[in-house]
Amino acid sequence: MIANLVDNMKKKSPKERFLLVIGLLFFLVYLFLGLAVIFWEELPLAMEFKYRIALGVLLIVYSIIRFQRFYNSNK
Secondary structure (H helix, E strand, C coil), X not given: CHHHHHHHHHHCCHHHHHHHHHXXXXXXXXXXXXXXXXXXXXXXXXXXXXXXXXXXXXXXXXXXXXXXXXXXXXX
């Protein structure tokens, strides 16, 4: 998978490489944000714990969907 990603990166134009990096960055941002909402105790959100878990799981699922779309577009 990583070898294919590197080969595809070499074949892409600078604009496509930039979009590739941005796609990976936002996948990681949504994943980290979902995990932070669930596990970071001092996060300044005035929510009940069950709603924090629901929001965190929603963000993690969204990041997985973004990654799948990103991976399928780079095949």
